[in-house]
Amino acid sequence: MTAAPPETTPLDEHTWARLADQVGDWAQARGVVLRDAIWLLPFTALLPQARRAFARRGGWAPRIETVATLAPQLGPRAPAAAEAMAGDTVTRRLQVAAQLRGVDQGGWARRDPAGFAWAVAAVVDTADEWQQALAAQPPSGRAAWVATAQARLAGGTGPGDQERSLAGYALAWAARSIAVQPPASDALYEARPSAWIGLRAGGTVPLVQAVLDEAAARGVPVLWLDQDPPPERLFEAAATLPPPQEHLADDAEGEARAAAVEVLDALRRHEQGAVALIAQDREAVRRVRALLERAAVEVVDDTGWRVATTRAGARAMALLRAARALSRPSAGAEDLWLAWLKDDPAFASQAEELRVLEALWRGRRLSPARRDQAQAFWERAQSRLAPLREPARRPLAEWLSALAALWLDDPASAAAWRDDPAGRAVLAAWRLEAPWNQGAGWPALAAATRFTLDELISWADEALSEASVVPDHPPQARVVITPLARAMLRPFVAAVLPGADEQRLGGHEPGVDLIGPALRRALGLPGVAEAAEREALAFIQALRLPNLCLVRRRAEGSEPLGPSPLLQRLVLARGGQALPVSTLAPPCRAWAVQPVAEPAVMASGARWPDSLSASAVDAWRDCPYRFFAQRLLGLASDDELDRLAEKRDYGDWLHAVLLRFHEQRAAGARLDDDRALLRRCAQEVAPDGRLAEGEMLPYLASFDRLCEPYLAWLQARDQAGWRWTAGEIDRQRPAPALGAMGLHGRLDRLDSGPGGAVQVIDYKTGRADELKRRAKGLEDTQLAFYAALAVADGATVGAAYLALDERDGPRWIEHADVLADAERLLGELAAEFDRARAGEPLRALGRGQACEYCDMRGLCRRDHWAAPPDTAAEAVTDSGGDE
Template sequence: MAPIVRIPLEIGPGDPWPRVVRLAQAWAEGQGVVLRDAVMLLPFAQHLPLARRAWIALGGWMPRVETTQTLARSLGPGAASQPGQISFDGALDRLTARHLLRGQAFGQAWHKRDERGFDQAVASVAQTAQAFARAAAAMAPSDRDAYWTQGRELLSIAPGPGGTERMLARVAFEWAAASAAPVTDQLFDLQPSAWMVVQAGGADALTEALLLHAHGPALVIQADPDHAAAFSHAARIADVSQARCADFESEASRCAAEVLDRLNTGHRPVALISQDRLLTRRVRALLARQHVPIVDETGWKLSTTRAGAMVGNLLRAANPRATADDWLDWLKAGATDWPGVAGASRAMQAIETAMRRQAWSTPSAVDAQAMGDAPGQLWQAAQAVIADLRSPRSRSFNAWISALRQALAASGALDLLQSDDAGVQAINALHLDDAPVADPAETPQAMSLHEFTNWVDGTLEDASFVPEAAAGQSQASVVVTPLAQAMLRPFASVVFAGADEKRLGGAPSPHPLLNDSLAASLRLPTMEQQREAEMLAFIQLLRMPRITLLRRLDDGGEPLAPSTLVERLDLAMRKQGRSIAQAPDPQGRATLAPAPVPRPMPFAPDLLPDTLSASACDALRSCPYRFFALRLLSLREADELDDAVEKRDYGTWLHDVLHRFHESRTVPQAIGQDEARLREVAAQSQEHMGLDDAAFLPFAATFERFVPRYVQWLHERDEQGASWIDGERDLKASPVQWAGVRMQGRIDRIDSVPGEEGPVTQLIDYKTGSGQALRNLVKTPLEDTQLAFYAALMAQQSEAGGAVSAIYLPLDDSDGIKPIEHPQVEITAQVLVQEIGAELERLRRGARMPALGEGMACEFCEARGLCRKDHWEPVP
């Protein structure tokens, strides 16, 4: 082995590559090295054009400038891998790991017992096997057998704590040992006149192995500072400032403003360090509004692209438990032109409108014939696609890939994917090409739809979409890059967002199967090595001019402290009489004059309805503008297509249960019999309404507490002489005062109760809300519209006779069932009819319908965004 010369590179601002090249040339001349036969190895591919330009500027012969990977690929292909060997394709390697584990008896039992835990084990085995294979590839071929022998000894399976992890690690290790020889083995056969290595961010294991087996002279230019003095050296030269932001959005806007400020002052190119993926995406969107050309070296997850949504939503729609919302997500995210379906985009809108109007919360509830020709045709085409993809039985992996491709083609999405950069990358990541994927074993793997969907989701989550730089953007003013890849690059300024305790200098993720001691023995990166590499990359960044560090103080309600690396830098600077300055905010401030809007005052004499319900009358009384928007214009919020059982569904069900119960209860029974009958009717009603047992469980528990209380109250009422007459009765009336406008309503229940002057017709309205709110309401009877409306409606019926009373019956009060009576409801009903009639006459004559904006009427009003109450002119 020839001696290795190590020369430190002084870290400073500016382009380091001219100094690197001069050091290398001077050393080569001193050693008599023929440069044209030498090889210079660099840390990252981004350094290649920089170093080559520096050599060209120097003139004369230059060495071969490569990275270990580009040099190995240029020497020719490596050994062909066989099915089942590690491919370093995360998607395929997880399939192989799954097959390896399910091929064992313990794996099959594990999969049946805990499918989610088994999937986690599969991912851990694939990750660990790839790490072992990389560690083996970073050593000379002659040293590899000793590594495999050592690993088998260290990973010998022993009972006790950690046994499962050790067993999985052994499976991963043997899988890695059976892999094909890496393509980088060819590097050990090279005999250049000299190896020249630029080291930054720590030593590279493969490069160190090459130097140890080199026959000629070797040079290492160490761009990393001495660890002990790293921060003290950086503190002398760092041109750094910091900014504290309140939250995520303020950090994103401040970051974008910093970038724009650098561009406006000529400090370009700007390095935008991608330490927080979500934040970087937001900053990119803000810069795109200003038409800033950007080269993104990090990309974003394929699962967050439209192409990933197309594929993922299709598989979720194929799930037998898919909701109508799942189908809408798939159809709306997919192609706008379906093969054989004309006007698919408009048909899609019609389908969504029909589903929301009809409250079809499940795909099976949709009536294609009721939607019209084009929407019905599209829905039937969608059903055919799902039917072909959905399978009750397992399929092989290749069969699933073929079925998915056919489904995408049948819906027109495949053409859209092939015409989109992210779509092409999704096709490649999921192997949706025509060639079948080699199975990891001789027997094709059987997968259920659920397992295949999980595999697709994991693949799209792991793969990153890196957009290609558009024409003319190769020299973009802004480069989005990870922290490590920013080293030794001649950026004019740096904007570093996410310099907080969580994203910079925090605890790295531990290995899923190995502790740090075992990982170090097996030459895998330890947590300490990961922290050291991040620290060196941060120190390298500090040599660049004009660095701004940003962090937010609040992360979704969680307070954030500064990064430990930033605190170490600040401490080192303070020892030298400096400190990290506060960066001036480049964001402009604009003073906006208030521009209030007038309170709306519409009039619509020609839009008065033919009928009014109790709720419409209440809207007219509470706020005329709400009456105008919701009743006259028929505006409404789009309903959610959620199959979850809500309080409203429970109220509808309970009304139906009580109606069925009283309709069949001709004579009072014993308390036990009535309770049993009420539960029986409840089960029948739940089945009739299609309410799922699991989703309905909380309300079923509430009903169990309700049954004995209600039956006890009912029997006490029977003893007082009350009797049930009718329920859920629809009534209509045409008061003279309303001049042609009819009253219409449904009364929950009508009873006959004894009164001082004979039987009294009692109107009952069931309520599942707060009883106290109802008690407060009837304290001022003229404020209660609903019971007064029902009493007026009942008084207008031909069979009406005798006195009328009305009560609210709260069904959910914890202290029992206590009726709440509306006192003197007949008088209130007369006043209601008279006053509503007078108001309707005013509206016919063109009276305004102002937005009142008072009291509780505004708290949950659907029309608040229309009346714009929060933007009104102040009223003296």
């Protein structure tokens, strides 16, 4: 076995050429036929560099591979066995859980669910480590190695018995699995190349070390190319490299901005070549990526995306959470249902029905027809979730069959999942179709595993969190996100490493370990110290990259953060000489101080609505800018779906009760009959189902006080010759005075009276005094507008408010001469609209009570306006007086 002297020099365009020359010179000196030799690299991203170096050198080149690329070429893999460990972590956990429940008859899982879940995860992690250790052993020596490990595990008693028992169980499972299904890498031990060449960078790969040692023992020429510094002087060798730049930020957001600025600067300095964004802190890298994409910089990610963070993953989980909310409705269930409905391909063609349903859930008043439309749509939507309605418990195979039927039976829905890489990853992670659901042992495992809906959701979320999808890499992308251990020896022109602080770089904390440090040392298994050494080697390899910038934050919230221990070791190796430090200097601009004036927009080119409602007219009269924002721009704020009961909810319920009462009331009914019918209608009309039980009780209590006075008023009205005609009427009509615009709205009630007269009645639960003050001339927009809507129903039209919530009974508040006021209102509106279309600006008034509660206050920036001159003068006078 030959070892080339270690090299710790800055990476440049000649590094791989020197490595290729070393291989060629060694082969020539040893008489090795280079075309029959195999050069194993640590990971696949290095293959193009090595192959390109030999192509430039000329002559024969060795076979350049990694373990992952070479093993499948040396022979077919052994067929999958049901008792072998599954290839993914989530399925392994199902296997372990089933086995542990079988041993303990499920008692542990019922008695201590959290402890059982911890044991399952610990066994899976430990079995994976045992399997990797066994794969690195020559097949002939595995049995002896397993016997030694089992003997050491069985040797102790006392504290830690359970952990040793679980570790022994994991070892037996890994040994049994590797016996019935040998790893594909076993073919490397059988390969007979003319020579083996290994590259050590960032530490040794145990399997490669074992294969090359076994080959050397047989007399096969072996060359090790060492790119790591000697273990005894790691940072002394690194101290000779050019020092990296250190960039300090105040917090996480500042760190992300600083890293993004460094990447953009590197792209400006280098017109060609890739810049590495090293993903030591994934959260910080996500922020940096968002900032780079905002700057139109394309980014590729070597590690891919977790499927749980993709839109397809979110859509899949939204369906399951919506099903749970349907089985057990709770506060905020509508949010979950809307998240599912808005993203499910099955409802893509029903946007209008979905919009009406959302309006209903947000408490907006809808006509009976629109309510029926929303309810019918919701019933159809619920039927789609019917296969997922929760029984007590059912096999996982049945849950997944129901999901597959929902998504894949419909061709359009199936195409939406299969044509999207992330969608295919969801189908694979949940094993919803072949070939993923046909692996050895999976059908039996899925049939034996029984889940509640909550357990299914936990399993599904875990499966998506473990799976990843690597998007296509656009060739023009010049920023590459890569882990620290995969950045070494790659031809980057610059590198940026955010997260170089004491928590994220070099701050190792021991995790769950069933094996224990003593047994690790005895068996030669890597532990915390070895993991720390590998990270240090990867960091030193990163120091070889050109133009490395280390970015870190000074604090995590209120907790100060120091530099990484690896950074401190580098400074000590440099004799205490600090690294060059910079901070982000945000660009500064000189702005002239200018007062903020009331906005005034031009609406001459805007698309005006086809018809106006009473609320639109109110918005225009309150503030033209508010009308512009709400009606011409279409801006509006949505009510919270999860909210408390309000007076408006009581008013909506009371409207529905009175509508039902009058629809069922017989002409000339007696008072006793009216009383019985009204109370029955109140029982039949349920309050808004989105409100928690009992929230409406304070409001409903006032209904008993309302009944008798209202019925007495109604009997008197009957005697006067007035009759209820219709209620909750959606009405539209043209308005010639407004040109192309018409009128639309909903009338609470229409009554007919003597001589064909018609009265528009608007129910109110507010204060009668305020209503009486409003119902004077054009101060009152609403009744005049409703009269204009109803004028086609009779020559004589009146309009009045009926204040229902008064202690002494309903108060009749009539708008005198309402038709004349309606005609005048429409005429003045037409003149104002004409001026606005001609170019008169729509100003924000910023005065009165309407401004205090306006949803558009932030848009017009009312709180930032300069004070009017008279207000400023008063403020100066008051200030002087105080002094």
